[in-house]
Amino acid sequence: MTPLLTGSLTGRGSRTRERIVTAAREVFEEVGYLDARVSQITTRAHVAYGTFYTYFDSKEEVFREVAEQLFAEMLGGDRGRRTGGTPLALVRGANRSYYEAYLRNARMMAIIEQVATFNEDFRELRSRHRAASVRRTAGAIRRWQRSGRIAPDLDPELAAAALGAMIDHSLYLWLAQGGVADAERLMDTLDHLVVHALGLDKRISPGRAGESRVAESAAG
């Protein structure tokens, strides 16, 4: 619930609110959630201290807003990507697309991880997003299993989750925490590992080739 503001915002109001959200994201990126001070946010947004609380109930609430904008942006890159092509191309495409989105938001991804370590709500929020992504990947695996490109004894959900964890955590360690030496090479390696892990590098079992027209990605 937002204090004071019951209905919709005036133009001036929504502009102020936007300034605060932008400033908040910058501050979070610079010092993390724990060390962020509301006063830093308001100073940067050029509003009075109290103005913050005209739009948000707490530091946590702005963070939620920033996190949701980020998740929306991360998903946006996916659009129109799942058209035809070889499984290998699809996997590479999906990975690159995720990589690019991660690159744009690396610092915030790290902060969300931070908050998730002590805040149950954010753990769930992240969990939901992860689950949605895993579901999509598992769907692709299942289709490739039906067309014979992937061994049928692989558990689609677990495999999707594990490969997702690999890509996610690799990007986290490279982009969000460590410094990247050669991201290009890392992505190539991830492609290779995913493709081989799923067995997509193998010849298609004859007679079933080309069945899988619509495919999805192995990650995010």
Place this chain on the structure above:
Amino acid sequence: MTPLLTGSLTGRGSRTRERIVTAAREVFEEVGYLDARVSQITTRAHVAYGTFYTYFDSKEEVFREVAEQLFAEMLGGDRGRRTGGTPLALVRGANRSYYEAYLRNARMMAIIEQVATFNEDFRELRSRHRAASVRRTAGAIRRWQRSGRIAPDLDPELAAAALGAMIDHSLYLWLAQGGVADAERLMDTLDHLVVHALGLDKRISPGRAGESRVAESAAG
């Protein structure tokens, strides 16, 4: 700076210190680093508040001690494991051994992750341990590349890091954060993915070590 005591401790002293470390680990596991209070630790250790500072300079310092004991314990399980056997058996063995260690320490692993999100020192500590583990895996990959079991174009370090990230993060999500449904099945999947990702499921090219390019088959 170490407070008062550096090298030698009397028998009573070292017992007191041990009680504090044990209590600290319990408290950290129960409430996390951020919410742990020095008073909780001393109460549980049955020592006076001030006694804590006779042995440790700060909350961070006990945490470091606990973390180091944990890393030592995690590595301990590894000993004498990398003897002969098929690559597949080796991978499985290593994964199981890591899984078991993780299971024993899941809660503390989560707390270390928490601290690593805001403390540079612990980020490095964890990084060093990860690097050691990656080095060992990379060494194995390199050996298998020389013997022709793994494609030579795979970057050993990056592959080792990525697969390590997969296992680590999967266990983190399953054991440390979420609830585990079927760990056995998860481990089987991880084995499968690692083995196939590295190409260890394929036949060894006869007499042509180091050139496994052509050694592809449709064998399952």
Place this chain on the structure above:
Amino acid sequence: MTPLLTGSLTGRGSRTRERIVTAAREVFEEVGYLDARVSQITTRAHVAYGTFYTYFDSKEEVFREVAEQLFAEMLGGDRGRRTGGTPLALVRGANRSYYEAYLRNARMMAIIEQVATFNEDFRELRSRHRAASVRRTAGAIRRWQRSGRIAPDLDPELAAAALGAMIDHSLYLWLAQGGVADAERLMDTLDHLVVHALGLDKRISPGRAGESRVAESAAG
């Protein structure tokens, strides 16, 4: 200082003002003065936040308005009551009338008490009203003393004040704070106590009976 508007209000204006006063009273009754928020009042009155300050300078000022309306209402019940009858009937009548008024306004009486504990102005306001009531009762006592119905050594002002305090505080404790069990019985007891305290239960000294035609109440 009155904001903007002093004397005349347009029809719309006075209706708005009235809505605010009504809403304010409701809010004060529900949560007390300290916990009442200007925003609650404006929301309930269906006016914009700022509109409040078009009509009132402060939260204190609406409260004063509400309190004055309440005092006026409390006194209103008294009208046309002070006609003949035995002193006993007069006392009973006055007590009942005050009780009924209190019953209608119990919650606000409690809130006024609250404000009087920290606001000098309201302490005086309440004091003035109390004094007026005490004056009337003291007048009745004096008349009854002259007619020999009440012992002449009783201080009329102090007795009036003390008996007023008894009735006021009893109603406060029963109606405003505690829950009422049997108000009828309480009122009977108060009547009894007042009548006996003043000595009105005794035989009238012969030859002066009936002198006191017009009497006033012992309370309110």
Place this chain on the structure above:
Amino acid sequence: MTPLLTGSLTGRGSRTRERIVTAAREVFEEVGYLDARVSQITTRAHVAYGTFYTYFDSKEEVFREVAEQLFAEMLGGDRGRRTGGTPLALVRGANRSYYEAYLRNARMMAIIEQVATFNEDFRELRSRHRAASVRRTAGAIRRWQRSGRIAPDLDPELAAAALGAMIDHSLYLWLAQGGVADAERLMDTLDHLVVHALGLDKRISPGRAGESRVAESAAG
């Protein structure tokens, strides 16, 4: 619950605690509960800000402590008062004793009244003390009814409560809020009113005289 301090206090500790309680009472008396600042209390007690929280969880908790000491002190004056004497003398004695205690604690009584207007807990605390006092008075009334000195149709509990309210509120208005002009005269009037209200001024019904040897007071 008190923070940090689990067991009993050291000599130094209990001295510090006492300093804080004393300072708190002074500050409450000077500015009331609402306007009292923890920093005022610690400054006056010559301790650091944080020291306050070594002994108390909140401002409310010190207030409770001060209030309880006060109630204990108010009751203390009663001791050894309930020996023989005429009912009239007993009533006078009890009233004087309560008056003197009130005089010593007038300011704090006003502050407790303040807090009781917005804090349910204190309302109950005060209520309990009032009830205990009412019980004692009602007991005396009942005994005097049995001995025929008081009319049997008077409800002992309600009468005790109402007369208690009279004395309490009169002292509150005179001592705690207004300035006292002539307390002696007020007390005489209260005595008179109580005695007559109960009918203790009347001749004892023949044949039952002297029955009531041990009596209690009509107030506090």
Place this chain on the structure above:
DNA sequence: GATGAATGAGTATTCATTCAT
């Protein structure tokens, strides 16, 4: 070594009031 009392800097949040449209 052990004790536990003392310290005080640090900060999110509230809300009456002002004021630009």
Place this chain on the structure above:
DNA sequence: TATGAATGAATACTCATTCAT
């Protein structure tokens, strides 16, 4: 008149660390 966004002073409470016995 009416609106509702903007303001910012004010304050209780936490807790790691210090230090006198």
